[in-house]
Amino acid sequence: MRRLVVFAAIVLAGVSLSAQNWPAFRGTNAAGVADGRPTAVKWNAPANENVAWKTPVPGVAVSSPIVWGNRVFVSTAVSSDPKQGIRTGLYGDVEPLNDASTHAWRLLAIDKNTGKVLWDKVAHEGVPKTKRHPKSSQASPTPVTDGRHVIVSFGSEGLYAYDMDGRSLWTRDLGVLNAGWFFDPDYEWGVGSSPIIYKNLVIVQCDIQRHSFVAAFDVDTGKQVWRTERDEIPSWSTPTIFESSGKAELVTQATKFIRGYDPMTGKELWKLSGNSEITIPTPIVGPGVVVITNGYRGVQPIFAVKPGASGDITLKDAQTKSDFIAWSMNRGGPYIPTPLVYGDQLYVLQIGGVLASYRVSTGERVYQERLGGTGGAFSASPVAADGKIYCVSEDGDV
Numbered sequence: 004m005r006r007l008v009v010f011a012a013i014v015l016a017g018v019s020l021s022a023q024n025w026p027a028f029r030g031t032n033a034a035g036v037a038d039g040r041p042t043a044v045k046w047n048a049p050a051n052e053n054v055a056w057k058t059p060v061p062g063v064a065v066s067s068p069i070v071w072g073n074r075v076f077v078s079t080a081v082s083s084d085p086k087q088g089i090r091t092g093l094y095g096d097v098e099p100l101n102d103a104s105t106h107a108w109r110l111l112a113i114d115k116n117t118g119k120v121l122w123d124k125v126a127h128e129g130v131p132k133t134k135r136h137p138k139s140s141q142a143s144p145t146p147v148t149d150g151r152h153v154i155v156s157f158g159s160e161g162l163y164a165y166d167m168d169g170r171s172l173w174t175r176d177l178g179v180l181n182a183g184w185f186f187d188p189d190y191e192w193g194v195g196s197s198p199i200i201y202k203n204l205v206i207v208q209c210d211i212q213r214h215s216f217v218a219a220f221d222v223d224t225g226k227q228v229w230r231t232e233r234d235e236i237p238s239w240s241t242p243t244i245f246e247s248s249g250k251a252e253l254v255t256q257a258t259k260f261i262r263g264y265d266p267m268t269g270k271e272l273w274k275l276s277g278n279s280e281i282t283i284p285t286p287i288v289g290p291g292v293v294v295i296t297n298g299y300r301g302v303q304p305i306f307a308v309k310p311g312a313s314g315d316i317t318l319k320d321a322q323t324k325s326d327f328i329a330w331s332m333n334r335g336g337p338y339i340p341t342p343l344v345y346g347d348q349l350y351v352l353q354i355g356g357v358l359a360s361y362r363v364s365t366g367e368r369v370y371q372e373r374l375g376g377t378g379g380a381f382s383a384s385p386v387a388a389d390g391k392i393y394c395v396s397e398d399g400d401v
Contacts, residue, residue: 025070028145028197028241033285035343035386042389056118060111063087064142065382066197071148074121074167075113078155080106080131080141090137091397093355093380097184099134099191106131106141108157112169122169132159132179135193138382144197145241147205152222154205158182158194162207164225173225181212182237185258185280188212195239195283201251201266204228210238210257217242217255219269229269235259243286245293247310254286254293254308261286261295263312273312273327277304284337284384289344289363292329296336296351303336305351307366330366335359341384345392352385352394376400 029035046053062081069076084104107128112121131141146155152172153165159180164172184190196208204219210233218230238257244266245252253266258281260274279297286295292307308316312327323331335351343350348369349361356378359371374381379398386393395401 023070024072024150025068026149027069027147027199028067029285029341029384029386033241033243033287033341035287035341035384036345037386037388040389042391044391055116058113058118058120062107062109062142063089063140065089065138065140066142067145069146069148070115071150071167073115075115076146076148076153076155077111077113078109078142078144078146078157079111080108080157082106082141089140091380096137097190098137099183099193100137101134102131102141105129108142108160110146110153110155110163110165110169112153112167124165124169124171126155126157126163126174127160129160133181133193134183134191136183139193139195141193143193143195147198147200149200149222152200154198154200154222156194156196156198156207162198162205162220162225164205164222172223175220175225175227177207177209180209182210182239183212185212185236192237195241197241199242199244201244201253204266206242206253206266208238208240208242208255210235212237215257217253217264217269219266231264231269231271233257233262238282240282241285243288243293245286245288245310247291250310252293252310254295256282256284256286256295256297258282261306261308263308273314273316275306275308275315275328276317277302277306277333279303279336281338283339284341287342287344289349290347292363294342294344294349294363296342298336298338298353303334304331305336305349305361305366306331307363329364332366335361335368339382343385343387343392345387350385350387350392352381354380354382356381356396358385358392358394 043053062079064079066078144156162175183192215233215235219228235257242255253264262274263272279299279302281299307329316327340352356374360369379396383395
């Protein structure tokens with residue numbers, strides 16, 4: 004299976020062909036916003052309409068491209084079995100795919116202006132240590148860069164650091180990360196949480212069947228700086244940095260608790276319960292709050308948490324707000340896509356293609372409607388640019 008990295012007036016990752024960087028999953032701090040230049044409302048990749056270039060990338064991956072300067076970085080896992088692929092659509096199967104073929108886990112750098120592959124590095128080769136969900140891949144976490152280092156996680160196959168020219172800097176073994184159905188450890192679905200960089204630290208969230216943890220490594224050397232154990236079942240969410248009044252909180256979400264940590268030490272600052280059994284969306288920062296959402300089955304919470312919380316801030320009884328929670332609701336959270344804060348509104352996209360908008364300050368719903376098109380599933384997160392919101396279905400419709 005081959006996929007295309009396509010640059011139009013707006014890129015699949017959400018970045019226009021300007022000097023703006025898109026350094027991590029969903030851009031800077033997972034915001035999903037790339038304003039600054041006009042973006043297209045129509046393009047056609049097969050017909051090359053509004054397409055600057057397109058470059059085939061081998062393998063299977065659901066990771067996203069990142070951009071720094073004139074370079075695009077893409078990760079992938081290339082199987083020796085040409086029939087390996089991803090099953091799209093709306094379904095509830097829990098049975099994993101057993102990728103028992105030999106794989107090559109690769110990181111590519113592509114020229115942003117021409118689409119030329121600048122370098123292609125094989126980080127690891129072998130048979131995957133865990134199985135994967137049919138909707139997922141063996142290369143699901145998105146790389147991250149600070150302009151000097153490119154960090155890519157391949158889960159159980161390791162954490163790798165390169166310089167911008169593709170020279171290997173260091174490697175860390177994270178152990179076997181068995182993330183899957185919490186009712187049965189044999190149902191392995193693969194990891195999804197992407198690494199982030201904060202100051203001099205690479206931070207990873209590894210919620211698995213046993214011995215979950217969040218850890219930080221020195222970005223220059225790969226030396227572990229801190230590691231905090233977590234009493235959690237598997238999750239697939241990427242952590243977020245929430246900064247306010249000169250203080251930073253590392254916000255993670257999982258089933259038992261949403262938690263805030265000191266990103267420099269790993270010390271737990273606060274925790275909040277009331278989450279879904281399966282947690283995927285990434286916490287996102289809005290004006291004065293960090294928004295955490297989930298939407299598995301009947302538990303679909305949305306929380307807007309204020310900075311500076313401490314201790315257990317779980318809401319009591321019928322409470323919807325408190326000193327540290329600006330507002331909350333128990334319905335409306337998305338299952339897979341990470342929401343988007345754009346202007347003064349929070350946009351929530353459901354996997355079935357329903358888009359809802361809320362006031363970030365109050366949680367008041369502004370509108371809700373079903374997207375047009377073919378009616379396919381929406382696993383990708385919405386992004387915004389030039390006053391527009393872009394939603395991409397699993398069928399490739401935008």
